Amino acid sequence: MTNFLKVIIKILNKIKGIGNNLVYYRKIIFYLFRKGGIRRVYKFLWTKSFVFAGGEGTGCWVGSILIPFFKLFPNLTRLFIGFPQVVEIEVTTRCNKKCIICEHTYWKEPNKDLTFTEFKNIIANFPKLKWVNLTGEGDAFLNRDYLKMIEYLKKRDVYVALVDSFDLINKEIAEKLITLGVDVIYISFDAGTKETYEKIKVGCNFKKTINNIRTLLELKRKYNSPIPVIYFRYIVNKLNLYEMEKFLEIVHSFDKDLLGIGSTIEFTGLLYFPEIEELFIPKIPDNIVKKVIKKAEDLDLKISFVHPTHPKNLPPMHYCYAWQEPYIMMGGHVMPCCAVLMSNKRDFLRKHAFGNIFEKSFKEIWFSERYKNFRKMVISKREKVPILCAGCRAYNTIEREEKYGVSEKV
Numbered sequence: 117m118t119n120f121l122k123v124i125i126k127i128l129n130k131i132k133g134i135g136n137n138l139v140y141y142r143k144i145i146f147y148l149f150r151k152g153g154i155r156r157v158y159k160f161l162w163t164k165s166f167v168f169a170g171g172e173g174t175g176c177w178v179g180s181i182l183i184p185f186f187k188l189f190p191n192l193t194r195l196f197i198g199f200p201q202v203v204e205i206e207v208t209t210r211c212n213k214k215c216i217i218c219e220h221t222y223w224k225e226p227n228k229d230l231t232f233t234e235f236k237n238i239i240a241n242f243p244k245l246k247w248v249n250l251t252g253e254g255d256a257f258l259n260r261d262y263l264k265m266i267e268y269l270k271k272r273d274v275y276v277a278l279v280d281s282f283d284l285i286n287k288e289i290a291e292k293l294i295t296l297g298v299d300v301i302y303i304s305f306d307a308g309t310k311e312t313y314e315k316i317k318v319g320c321n322f323k324k325t326i327n328n329i330r331t332l333l334e335l336k337r338k339y340n341s342p343i344p345v346i347y348f349r350y351i352v353n354k355l356n357l358y359e360m361e362k363f364l365e366i367v368h369s370f371d372k373d374l375l376g377i378g379s380t381i382e383f384t385g386l387l388y389f390p391e392i393e394e395l396f397i398p399k400i401p402d403n404i405v406k407k408v409i410k411k412a413e414d415l416d417l418k419i420s421f422v423h424p425t426h427p428k429n430l431p432p433m434h435y436c437y438a439w440q441e442p443y444i445m446m447g448g449h450v451m452p453c454c455a456v457l458m459s460n461k462r463d464f465l466r467k468h469a470f471g472n473i474f475e476k477s478f479k480e481i482w483f484s485e486r487y488k489n490f491r492k493m494v495i496s497k498r499e500k501v502p503i504l505c506a507g508c509r510a511y512n513t514i515e516r517e518e519k520y521g522v523s524e525k526v
Contacts, residue, residue: 144342144377151297156273160299163247163275167202171441172249172277173300173345197440199482202247204443204454205238206230207262211254213283213319217306217351219460220253221318222391228446229259234474236268238444241478247275252446253457257284263292270296279304279349282328283320290332298344302382303329306351308362316355326366333374345376352424353386353395357404361411368415381417383408385424387458387509398426423510430512434497438510439490442482448474450481452490452502455510468504489526502526 138145141164148156164175210227211220230252239245248269256262257280269276278293279302285293293301307313310322329346336342350356350363360383367381388396405421412419423430438453445451445462449469456465470490471481481487493499500523501513 141377144345147342148297152273156297159246159273159275162201163299167247167441171202171204171247172279172302172347173275174247197437199244199479200242200440200442201244202441203238203242203245204249204251204441205235206252206444206446207235207250207256207265208252208254208259209446210258212258213255213281213317215281215317215319217316217353217386217392217395218253219389219391219458222389222460223253223462225253225462227254229261230265230446232261232264232268234448235261235265238448238473238478239268241473245272245274247277249277249279249454251279251454255284256280257289263289263296266293266298267296270298275299278302278344281305281317281320282325282332285328285332287331287335290328290335293332293344294335294339294341300347301344302347302349304349304351305363305366306353307356308359308364308366312356312359316353329370333371336374336376337371342376346370346379348381349384350381351384351386352397352400353392354397355395357397357400360404360408364408364411364415364417364419367417372416379418381412381419382422383419383424384422385509389458389460391460397424399429400424427507427509427512427514430508430510432497433501433505433508433511433513433516434495436494436505436508436511439494442478444473445469448472450478452494452504455508456504459507465504486526493523493526499523500526 145157145160148160163173165177167174167176207230208228209220209225210229214221250256250262250265256278266276266278276298277300278298281304304317305313305325306316313322313325314320333346348363348367350360352360356363364381367375372379383400386392386396400421408419438455441453443451443454443457445465447466449466450471450473451457451465451469459465470487471484473481490502493502494505498520499516500520501516502523503526505513506517506522507513
């Protein structure tokens with residue numbers, strides 16, 4: 117069978133899958149229509165259909181149909197995606213915790229919050245914005261304007277994703293997140309026992325976090341709200357490697373219906389930097405993976421494994437779509453994606469940023485010669501690796517680096 121024929125068969129299967137997805141998510145679709153009308157439904161469906169980079173809560177339904185074509189003809193990717201309609205924004209560099217696997221614990225950055233005025237200025241650069249992940253190297257709820265930012269986005273019916281430890285989400289905040297209509301929350305929860313959890317997430321309290329999750333779920337019941345859908349992110353390292361099955365039991369203790377449609381547990385590889393070298397695992401042993409998969413099946417839980425492997429086993433770099441999801445660092449520095457973060461190289465990132473959104477419009481930055489050359493280089497099989505992409509934790513850049521080198525200019 118020719119490659120082209122295989123692509124056609126994949127496409128037909130994907131089209132069938134889109135129909136299944138619409139049925140699967142019908143409860144959320146009807147809820148969004150009642151609360152926000154057709155525009156909110158449209159942005160939900162757009163996010164689920166077209167976001168390629170694998171951002172939080174996205175689905176890439178239509179994108180998955182086109183990806184086989186893009187793998188055959190990479191240059192089509194740039195033509196299809198165009199000007200970004202998605203963005204990730206760092207809202208704070210403050211944190212009241214000292215998690216031993218987080219770069220924030222080891223850096224010497226000043227504590228700073230994104231102001232609401234700065235936030236609005238960033239959003240104004242994306243006139244057709246559909247999806248935002250409000251994130252940061254810190255605890256976003258320490259920024260007093262955080263809920264105000266979320267409200268600002270939801271008034272525009274933007275799909276909003278959050279990543280949080282759930283340390284500061286009390287009843288009042290949880291109720292606000294539900295009534296504002298936050299679409300998805302990823303909970304960072306990196307252990308299956310109290311002892312290991314509090315050893316890794318220094319400053320977090322195991323029982324308090326569990327109670328905060330239960331509080332939000334009960335409020336979802338009270339408001340009969342299918343959103344926010346709750347995902348869990350478990351960063352695998354040497355301390356928690358053997359607690360993955362226990363963590364599945366913790367998630368199973370929550371009401372599955374209240375977690376939401378599509379709720380998933382992501383087992384994620386630890387993003388390496390020198391200070392956490394002793395905790396790094398290049399690959400989850402196959403026997404543990406098999407046990408975790410079997411346990412998830414027994415408990416009827418949906419799981420995924422996200423780049424928890426040696427860099428050489430990652431997808432080739434020219435398959436990358438993450439560059440269509442820019443990341444705005446504190447101070448306005450424009451990064452190509454979030455994969456360059458969590459490397460404890462903040463000065464390096466600022467030095468090699470594509471520009472500053474507070475000094476130039478994002479449109480000027482996006483269409484600059486350097487950024488255009490970057491997008492060409494990423495999806496090429498025979499180009500140098502852009503300096504910001506060298507050593508990527510999501511795609512294999514090693515072979516390209518060895519063969520063609522690293523570009524210091526792009």
